[in-house]
Amino acid sequence: MQKLFFLCFFVIFASCNSSKTEVNTNLPDNQYLVFGKFFGHCRGECATLYKMDNNQLFADELERFSGWNELKFKTTPLSNEAYQTAKTLLESFPQELLNVREETIGCPDCADQGGFAIEIRRNGETRRWRIDTNRADLPDYLKMYVDKLDSVLTRLEN
Secondary structure, rough: OHHHHHHHHHHHHHHHHHHHOOOOOOOOOOOOOEEEEEEOOOOOOOEEEEEEEOOOEEEEEOOOOOHHOOOOOOOOOOOOHHHHHHHHHHHHHHHHHHHOOEEEEOOOOOOOOOOEEEEEEEEOOOEEEEEOOOOOHHHHHHHHHHHHHHHHHHHHHO
């Protein structure tokens, strides 16, 4: 009888743990996503960038985006709601972009239209892109993603 009790207990315990399976769309440790928008010819706040790292979202401490090595982010994360909004960019990240070796797509900010900035660190490799905001100059796979990126940035700024 005791063996039956322990067998039932084990089956119930094992089934409780296996029912908590969920898809993990978070970035593992030492991996991150930086995204935002920048303008070269402006006054005041000319860049809005965010860093998704360690399941948190951080706002930049920049007025201008002058290069990848100059990026600085606040140490206090934004709200979990902001992180969940930004997380959709990770979930819909276009895998085709990882095959693009050029760091500039289109002609970002060539006509004072600004540009998008994306940096991702995955599997020990860091990739960066400056992307035109003019959708006509973008490949089809990227058009929907920059629309989502623009929408997420608008929601985070409000």
